[in-house]
Amino acid sequence: xxxxxxxxxxxxxxxxxxxxxxxxxxxxxxxxxxxxxxxxxxxxxxxxxxxxxxxxxxxxxxxxxxxxxxxxxxxxxxxxxxxxxxxxxxxxxxxxxxxxxxxxxxxxxxxxxxxxxxxxxxxxxxxxxxxxxxxxxxxxxxxxxxxxxxxxxxxxxxxxxxxxxxxxxxxxxxxxxxxxxxxxxxxxxxxxxxxxxxxxxxxxxxxxxxxxxxxxxxxxxxxxxxxxxxxxxxxxxxxxxxxxxxxxxxxxxxxxxxxxxxxxxxxxxxxxxxxxxxxxxxxxxxxxxxxxxxxxxxxxxxxxxxxxxxxxxxxxxxxxxxxxxxxxxxxxxxxxxxxxxxxxxxxxxxxxxxxx
Numbered sequence: 001x002x003x004x005x006x007x008x009x010x011x012x013x014x015x016x017x018x019x020x021x022x023x024x025x026x027x028x029x030x031x032x033x034x035x036x037x038x039x040x041x042x043x044x045x046x047x048x049x050x051x052x053x054x055x056x057x058x059x060x061x062x063x064x065x066x067x068x069x070x071x072x073x074x075x076x077x078x079x080x081x082x083x084x085x086x087x088x089x090x091x092x093x094x095x096x097x098x099x100x101x102x103x104x105x106x107x108x109x110x111x112x113x114x115x116x117x118x119x120x121x122x123x124x125x126x127x128x129x130x131x132x133x134x135x136x137x138x139x140x141x142x143x144x145x146x147x148x149x150x151x152x153x154x155x156x157x158x159x160x161x162x163x164x165x166x167x168x169x170x171x172x173x174x175x176x177x178x179x180x181x182x183x184x185x186x187x188x189x190x191x192x193x194x195x196x197x198x199x200x201x202x203x204x205x206x207x208x209x210x211x212x213x214x215x216x217x218x219x220x221x222x223x224x225x226x227x228x229x230x231x232x233x234x235x236x237x238x239x240x241x242x243x244x245x246x247x248x249x250x251x252x253x254x255x256x257x258x259x260x261x262x263x264x265x266x267x268x269x270x271x272x273x274x275x276x277x278x279x280x281x282x283x284x285x286x287x288x289x290x291x292x293x294x295x296x297x298x299x300x301x302x303x304x305x306x307x308x309x310x311x312x313x314x315x316x317x318x319x320x321x322x323x324x325x326x327x328x329x330x331x332x333x334x335x336x337x338x339x340x341x342x343x344x345x346x347x348x349x350x351x352x353x354x355x356x
Contacts, residue, residue: 064088069151069285070143073135081146083306085153090283091165091301098184102171103272131276140288148207149289150307158320161327164300167196167293168278170236172271173249175256175264185268188234189299193324195220195317196293198236204290205237210309211292211317219318227325230297233263238270240287245271294320297328 068084070077115121143149169186197208210216212233224231239245248269283304284291294303303320305313
């Protein structure tokens with residue numbers, strides 16, 4: 001702090017000297033250089049305010065053709081809509097890391113003060129608020145009339161590993177009693193084949209249950225039980241409304257009674273962190289609909305389903321999980337140098353990138 005004050009004093013002295021001599025040139029160039037370097041470094045290391053992530057046109061950020069399905073923004077779908085199979089892999093272009101997309105503001109008071117008077121950040125925030133306000137509140141409810149909100153049909157086979165994209169990191173609380181601190185999903189998903197379900201209401205939970213429940217898909221649970229160290233079922237209950245999120249946490253005890261204690265750490269209560277760009281990337285197009293993903297041991301989305309299941313989609317999920325387990329077992333027998341090391345990639349627009 002003393003060095004910062006000393007630099008500011010030298011800077012004021014230099015400007016005063018320059019003004020009295022009738023010149024506009026700063027005399028203490030070394031002090032000015034150090035001051036600008038300090039300010040630029042502090043801006044680079046700053047933890048920015050987690051924005052709402054709302055955008056007037058989230059599809060423009062995609063590097064490939066967007067999924068053809070109704071959305072909560074943009075032009076309303078009039079007439080008849082028929083969901084189509086996924087034309088390409090979906091997901092984020094870069095591997096997830098723990099600590100991303102938490103939605104927590106870690107800025108200091110000084111950083112908040114400086115950001116408050118930053119005009120560029122003000123304009124960006126105003127655009128996000130405009131995008132939020134301009135969206136019809138009941139649009140997602142209205143889109144449920146099209147096949148119960150089903151956005152797309154699951155692919156018949158897994159996406160190829162080399163073309164697949166990544167499932168983002170999510171951050172929230174679990175049902176574990178002894179440790180109520182929020183956790184990241186990436187450490188849990190890494191190293192195992194995971195069936196990940198995302199929902200935000202009882203209606204959506206019933207939809208993902210048509211894919212993953214013991215009644216609808218007993219073969220899936222038998223496969224998971226036989227490979228408990230390599231396979232798992234993960235539930236993500238996402239609720240961005242503060243009141244509804246509080247109610248979910250209030251009845252956490254009833255949620256614990258629905259699952260064995262060994263699965264409490266696989267049930268996440270997510271409050272924030274999912275942006276419009278993430279929704280477009282992973283196909284989470286309707287907040288009232290449930291989505292099911294098959295994620296491999298490198299956190300890549302290899303298969304995805306939406307809304308209520310079709311019989312062939314349920315079979316495809318079970319076959320895909322069995323295929324992923326075979327891949328994990330084969331990779332574990334290879335030397336460490338020969339194992340796959342996934343890297344980030346841009347979105348690829350290729351027709352029919354499914355395994356044969």
